[in-house]
Amino acid sequence: MATLNRRLVDLMKEKNWKGMTEVQQKALNPILSGKNTLIIAPTGFGKTEAALLPVLSSMLDNDVKPVAVLYITPLKALINDLTLRIEWWASKLNYYVNRKHGEVPQKEKNLRLKRVPHILVTTPEGLEIDLDWATKFRENYKNIRWVIVDEIHELIGSKRGVQLSILLERLKDFSNYDFQRIGLSATIQDEDLVSSFLFGSSNRESEIVRIKDKKVFELNIVKLNSSSDVWKDAAKYIVNSAEKPTLIFTNSRFLTERLHEELEEYSDEFFVHHSSISREGKSLVEDNLRNGKAKGVICTKTLELGIDIGDIKKIIMFRPPSSVSSFLQRLGRSGHNILGIAKGEIICLYDFDVLEAYAIRSLAKKGKVEKTSICRPLDVASREILGIILQYGEIEKSKVFKIITSSYSFRDLSEESFDELINYLSKNNLVTINGDKLSIGKFFFKLWNFNKNRNYSWSRNFSEFFSLINNNDTFLLRWKDKNIGEIDAIYVYKHIRSGDTIRIGGKLWKISKINTNTMSIDVIPSDGGEGEIPVWRGDGISKSYLIPKEIEKLLKSRESSIADIKKILEKYKSRNLPLPSSNVITVEKNEKETIYSTLINEKVANTIAHILLYLATAKDSLNSYARYSIYGFSVSYTEKDLLKEIVKINDKKLKKLIIKSILRSPLFISTLKEIQVSFGKVGKVSKGEDNLLLKEALRQTISKYFSIKKTLEYIKLLKEGKIQVINYEGSLPLSEAVLMQAPIKPWINNITSIIYETLKGGAYTVSELSDSLGISSKSIESKLKQMRKPDSKYRIVSFIDVDSRETRWCILDELEEIVHSCDFYTSFNAINDNETFIASLRSLNSSTTTELIFKPKEILNNIEEIRRRIPFEEIGEIRINDPVDPLVYNISPRFYYINKKVAPYILLNAVAYIQNMKYS
DNA sequence: GACCTGCTGCGGAATG
Numbered sequence: 007m008a009t010l011n012r013r014l015v016d017l018m019k020e021k022n023w024k025g026m027t028e029v030q031q032k033a034l035n036p037i038l039s040g041k042n043t044l045i046i047a048p049t050g051f052g053k054t055e056a057a058l059l060p061v062l063s064s065m066l067d068n069d070v071k072p073v074a075v076l077y078i079t080p081l082k083a084l085i086n087d088l089t090l091r092i093e094w095w096a097s098k099l100n101y102y103v104n105r106k107h108g109e110v111p112q113k114e115k116n117l118r119l120k121r122v123p124h125i126l127v128t129t130p131e132g133l134e135i136d137l138d139w140a141t142k143f144r145e146n147y148k149n150i151r152w153v154i155v156d157e158i159h160e161l162i163g164s165k166r167g168v169q170l171s172i173l174l175e176r177l178k179d180f181s182n183y184d185f186q187r188i189g190l191s192a193t194i195q196d197e198d199l200v201s202s203f204l205f206g207s208s209n210r211e212s213e214i215v216r217i218k219d220k221k222v223f224e225l226n227i228v229k230l231n232s233s234s235d236v237w238k239d240a241a242k243y244i245v246n247s248a249e250k251p252t253l254i255f256t257n258s259r260f261l262t263e264r265l266h267e268e269l270e271e272y273s274d275e276f277f278v279h280h281s282s283i284s285r286e287g288k289s290l291v292e293d294n295l296r297n298g299k300a301k302g303v304i305c306t307k308t309l310e311l312g313i314d315i316g317d318i319k320k321i322i323m324f325r326p327p328s329s330v331s332s333f334l335q336r337l338g339r340s341g342h343n344i345l346g347i348a349k350g351e352i353i354c355l356y357d358f359d360v361l362e363a364y365a366i367r368s369l370a371k372k373g374k375v376e377k378t379s380i381c382r383p384l385d386v387a388s389r390e391i392l393g394i395i396l397q398y399g400e401i402e403k404s405k406v407f408k409i410i411t412s413s414y415s416f417r418d419l420s421e422e423s424f425d426e427l428i429n430y431l432s433k434n435n436l437v438t439i440n441g442d443k444l445s446i447g448k449f450f451f452k453l454w455n456f457n458k459n460r461n462y463s464w465s466r467n468f469s470e471f472f473s474l475i476n477n478n479d480t481f482l483l484r485w486k487d488k489n490i491g492e493i494d495a496i497y498v499y500k501h502i503r504s505g506d507t508i509r510i511g512g513k514l515w516k517i518s519k520i521n522t523n524t525m526s527i528d529v530i531p532s533d534g535g536e537g538e539i540p541v542w543r544g545d546g547i548s549k550s551y552l553i554p555k556e557i558e559k560l561l562k563s564r565e566s567s568i569a570d571i572k573k574i575l576e577k578y579k580s581r582n583l584p585l586p587s588s589n590v591i592t593v594e595k596n597e598k599e600t601i602y603s604t605l606i607n608e609k610v611a612n613t614i615a616h617i618l619l620y621l622a623t624a625k626d627s628l629n630s631y632a633r634y635s636i637y638g639f640s641v642s643y644t645e646k647d648l649l650k651e652i653v654k655i656n657d658k659k660l661k662k663l664i665i666k667s668i669l670r671s672p673l674f675i676s677t678l679k680e681i682q683v684s685f686g687k688v689g690k691v692s693k694g695e696d697n698l699l700l701k702e703a704l705r706q707t708i709s710k711y712f713s714i715k716k717t718l719e720y721i722k723l724l725k726e727g728k729i730q731v732i733n734y735e736g737s738l739p740l741s742e743a744v745l746m747q748a749p750i751k752p753w754i755n756n757i758t759s760i761i762y763e764t765l766k767g768g769a770y771t772v773s774e775l776s777d778s779l780g781i782s783s784k785s786i787e788s789k790l791k792q793m794r795k796p797d798s799k800y801r802i803v804s805f806i807d808v809d810s811r812e813t814r815w816c817i818l819d820e821l822e823e824i825v826h827s828c829d830f831y832t833s834f835n836a837i838n839d840n841e842t843f844i845a846s847l848r849s850l851n852s853s854t855t856t857e858l859i860f861k862p863k864e865i866l867n868n869i870e871e872i873r874r875r876i877p878f879e880e881i882g883e884i885r886i887n888d889p890v891d892p893l894v895y896n897i898s899p900r901f902y903y904i905n906k907k908v909a910p911y912i913l914l915n916a917v918a919y920i921q922n923m924k925y926s
Numbered sequence: 927g928a929c930c931t932g933c934t935g936c937g938g939a940a941t942g
Contacts, residue, residue, distance in 0.1 A: 307929045469933040544928040
């Protein structure tokens with residue numbers, strides 16, 4: 007059995023340690039014996055030292071050269087904390103420590119070249135920069151012996167995690183050494199997945215060290231009685247309930263500010279903390295927590311993880327968190343020691359809040375936490391391929407393939423898919439292929455360039471290449487030379503004008519100047535009065551898949567006798583309705599929408615809502631909307647029960663319908679926008695040419711927000727009658743929850759080009775277009791009428807199909823071709839081409855009308871002559887008359903917005919129609 | 927109304 011080096015034992019004494027904690031003891035042997043180790047324990051158990059001490063010990067026992075240890079952690083603030091903590095031990099053993107992140111002063115960064123650190127603390131992005139770009143310092147990584155990944159649960163399952171997993175393989179390849187991998191994680195469900203992810207292609211033996219989370223918690227769930235002023239009630243409750251210091255978690259930045267506004271009336275010991283408050287502002291609030299100034303801090307997820315904020319007495323959650331793991335993290339911020347009992351409270355506003363709160367509590371008690379799934383994003387692979395090429399300048403394709411596929415995420419990537427990706431990158435000029443060698447393409451530094459001011463709207467600053475996190479445009483709030491916070495640009499354009507007062511960070515600020523070129527706003531402190539709280543647009547927080555299942559169990563268990571839950575159930579019992587369950591759907595209608603309430607997986611609900619939205623758009627209008635939640639779904643269509651229509655559709659068609667509806671979702675569009683830059687695609691994305699990108703965007707959208715398989719299974723249950731569907735008139739607690747969700751709307755802003763694309767090479771009626779596009783005829787028709795106008799970019803024209811007597815639409819420039827094709831022969835060929843007609847042509851602005859006397863024969867003989875006789879380029883309206891038969895005027899169709907070029911054909915069409923009506 | 931995370935290296939010129 008290996009033992010800790012003597013000098014470290016001495017240092018432990020110097021630090022007055024009574025001994026090692028359980029996790030530190032358990033991790034000792036596997037780490038000292040060189041095994042890859044995953045350490046799982048709750049916060050506050052001393053995980054950092056559990057990894058660090060045995061590593062330092064091995065460093066002393068073996069001859070090591072810097073950089074020997076790489077310590078990776080997801081947050082800048084943690085880097086700062088950890089560097090100081092590690093330095094205490096390292097400095098006494100004569101090892102250097104250095105930190106690297108975007109906010110480390112240049113001077114400190116430069117130091118690492120002169121005095122190479124034995125231990126380097128950085129982020130995944132920091133490692134990315136070093137491997138891709140730090141030509142000189144990179145050489146030191148050849149000495150790497152240990153890599154410690156802290157808070158690995160924060161990275162796994164995200165693109166940052168995938169990025170890191172490839173970076174570790176790149177590091178292994180570059181150093182030509184199978185370094186020891188140590189992961190530190192909070193309590194997680196699937197440790198095997200996390201360890202295979204971290205250990206990747208390493209051939210070392212491995213071990214998982216797990217400490218059972220014995221943390222006890224005391225949780226109070228309260229429902230506020232609804233009165234006219236919820237905010238006031240909540241504030242009053244919080245003031246009374248808070249114990250110095252308390253963290254009050256909310257689920258949005260807006261809410262932190264709103265609650266603080268009310269709390270101000272009672273106390274000045276409350277502060278606000280969220281991601282749109284500047285670094286300085288947040289630090290001040292954190293200081294107030296540590297030095298005892300704050301009675302409470304109202305915060306978002308920013309304080310859920312990260313740095314030590316002192317001894318927190320109590321945790322209040324304003325409305326339930328979205329998952330068990332988030333609940334445990336929040337609760338874990340109090341009683342920050344091994345024996346401490348965490349004390350928490352969930353404040354509920356609605357009936358469904360109560361259900362969620364109890365479900366989360368019971369899941370946490372059972373130790374059930376959400377599982378993570380590993381994604382395989384091709385945009386990350388693409389960035390890493392480019393990173394490898396930057397690193398080596400020129401490299402064999404087969405070697406790049408080997409490195410990428412040695413990571414756990416891409417272990418199944420086929421050579422064909424890899425080649426396809428490389429070819430796409432080469433087509434977009436990010437990569438140059440030269441035989442079997444790859445080098446950087448000429449577009450790379452145009453896309454990621456070094457200019458501070460962007461050259462093109464699509465170009466990015468080079469520094470952004472290293473990070474896979476993307477942000478909305480924001481305006482920076484500045485007072486003198488201080489940063490105050492940030493507001494979404496969209497919100498600024500829509501709602502903010504100079505002179506306005508806004509509320510951020512719990513303070514009021516008057517807007518003095520908005521600088522759109524520097525994207526900043528000058529503000530000055532304002533006292534008194536009211537301030538508008540900005541709304542930040544986020545991703546939408548999805549609720550854990552465990553919650554609806556647990557609510558169902560809860561309602562059948564003894565806990566259903568808890569007063570607040572009993573009250574909810576009474577609302578069902580008294581109406582003779584079955585209790586909420588996944589086997590029952592209650593259908594309600596109000597004047598605007600049909601609501602289906604049940605207990606359902608959120609992704610399934612979202613998928614169904616999208617199908618409903620698609621159907622509603624086809625039947626009704628583009629203004630249709632739908633909603634979804636774990637409590638069901640709804641659609642803005644009440645004439646028919648659209649769910650019944652879905653049940654009639656067969657699986658194959660349904661699958662197609664789902665894909666079509668997802669392609670029309672804003673979720674797809676934003677995923678596409680997010681990833682396209684990684685592939686070097688900056689212009690218009692088109693079918694065929696960009697299929698790889700489109701397919702990947704669709705794949706990522708589906709796996710993140712939808713579930714096709716589970717939805718088909720669900721609909722099968724509906725078909726088989728295994729889910730009871732009940733109509734109900736009135737309003738139930740669960741449907742109330744559905745109605746509180748933000749509506750989803752279709753993204754069809756390019757409907758014009760969709761129609762144009764569909765019309766290419768043919769002529770179609772409104773109902774044909776409506777069927778093939780899944781958009782209502784009403785919407786199609788109004789679009790077509792816009793498109794035929796002279797200023798339209800996609801100009802079209804209509805004519806009459808003489809055989810069927812329907813109106814058909816085609817592309818203006820294609821009309822000539824259609825006239826000469828045999829498909830519409832009868833529509834453009836007169837029965838008698840010697841008959842005389844009068845065409846009355848009105849100019850575009852209706853100021854003049856001309857009459858044109860013609861015979862169809864003349865048009866056929868000399869079309870240019872007819873054109874010459876038309877006095878305007880653009881014609882507002884055409885109508886036909888017959889000098890001998892006045893009845894013709896009545897049956898003559900009207901044609902609008904025709905230009906001189908196609909007018910003769912339209913005349914032919916009119917004649918063919920009139921003669922057809924008269925003679926056959 | 928809907929959370930969070932991160933973001934050039936290196937060498938040389940100019941300066942005190």
